[in-house]
Amino acid sequence: MISFRDYYRNLVNLDFSCNPFSDNARNVFVITSYKDKWLLTKHKSRGLEFPGGKVEEGETSFQAGIREIAEETGGYIEELVYIGQYEVHSKEQTIVKDIYFGEVIRIDDQEHFYETDGPILIDELPENLEFNTDYSFVMRDLVVKESLKRLKELNLI
Numbered sequence: 255m256i257s258f259r260d261y262y263r264n265l266v267n268l269d270f271s272c273n274p275f276s277d278n279a280r281n282v283f284v285i286t287s288y289k290d291k292w293l294l295t296k297h298k299s300r301g302l303e304f305p306g307g308k309v310e311e312g313e314t315s316f317q318a319g320i321r322e323i324a325e326e327t328g329g330y331i332e333e334l335v336y337i338g339q340y341e342v343h344s345k346e347q348t349i350v351k352d353i354y355f356g357e358v359i360r361i362d363d364q365e366h367f368y369e370t371d372g373p374i375l376i377d378e379l380p381e382n383l384e385f386n387t388d389y390s391f392v393m394r395d396l397v398v399k400e401s402l403k404r405l406k407e408l409n410l411i
């Protein structure tokens with residue numbers, strides 16, 4: 255398990271085993287690609303980030319991941335690979351997020367993208383992501399860095 259403080263100094267625990275913190279995570283984060291590019295979305299207040307959000311009532315985190323990709327980017331995806339989980343301890347609550355990886359099959363045009371400005375395709379993520387203010391705080395801690403390392407180990411990227 256990797257433990258660190260995030261951008262807001264909240265304690266984060268990150269682990270790549272099977273459901274280390276909860277069998278029923280209520281949040282999801284999906285490292286998403288499309289044709290050899292990273293597929294991000296531009297959140298209206300947080301900035302660039304991978305799709306994700308809250309798992310809704312009656313949904314699994316897998317289903318939520320597929321829905322969030324569609325809502326935030328227009329991306330259509332059939333398969334997601336579970337790679338790990340992290341928990342964030344904030345003052346008010348502790349949240350658990352499932353991390354998935356997925357390759358989008360196509361990107362559909364749509365009028366509304368909920369809290370985001372829609373899809374953004376990027377060739378490479380910047381080296382110094384933690385200092386890049388174009389990116390959301392959720393992208394600027396060890397979660398993305400360690401998840402990409404894990405994806406390389408699994409030969410998924």
Ligand code: GTP
Pocket residue numbers: 260261262264266283342344345347349351391392395
């Ligand atoms: P809404 O306003 O309903 O979206 O929810 P909220 O403001 O209660 O926030 P949310 O449930 O998304 O997050 C609760 C806490 O977890 C906040 O302190 C967030 O900063 C933090 N948090 C949420 N997602 C992440 C994440 O991916 N990484 C990190 N480091 N913190 C997160």
